Amino acid sequence: LAKTTQPISMDSYEGQEVNITCSHNNIATNDYITWYQQFPSQGPRFIIQGYKTKVTNEVASLFIPADRKSSTLSLPRVSLSDTAVYYCLVARGGFKTIFGAGTRLFVKA
């Protein structure tokens, strides 16, 4: 399974757009890219998944370049409640999903 690398932490201010980039140089053809969000004392929550190009839902957008060796989670106009840990995962078949260390996002007022 492809190993993922994310920044350990990021700071932002309310109302800004936040982009968290994840590198996965060894991604395989059958791998999908998935992002989760985890608040303190809660389990991770699925945000978005994609295979290539761009995926958008009501929470975030996911940008994946043609070589798929990285991906960027974009959170539009963050609020204080978006302070959380964000995990990038690469999975080949859902049941082998492995979580990395994640990125701690701090949103300031």
Place this chain on the structure above:
Amino acid sequence: DTAVSQTPKYLVTQMGNDKSIKCEQNLGHDTMYWYKQDSKKFLKIMFSYNNKELIINETVPNRFSPKSPDKAHLNLHINSLELGDSAVYFCASSQDTTSYGYTFGSGTRLTVV
């Protein structure tokens, strides 16, 4: 209605004891998981069951024994608890083994003293 519920939420016990954590999902999912989150916040998969059948056992000590009486329940029994077992244990479920969107429970914080 809670989609994936775990009990208890907190568990404090002494070394050497045996304890169980229960998990139930009401989503109609076929696949269930146990994850362990250590003090450094790494989430590691322990077990995966699909339709009551074990499909993943990620080199977990045999003191940990999962049991799935039906596809809506996946319980975790731990024998002879050790200090290193202290962690947060998360139960999760997914539609099937090809799904990437997991639904997690709120976790059970186990403290072994």
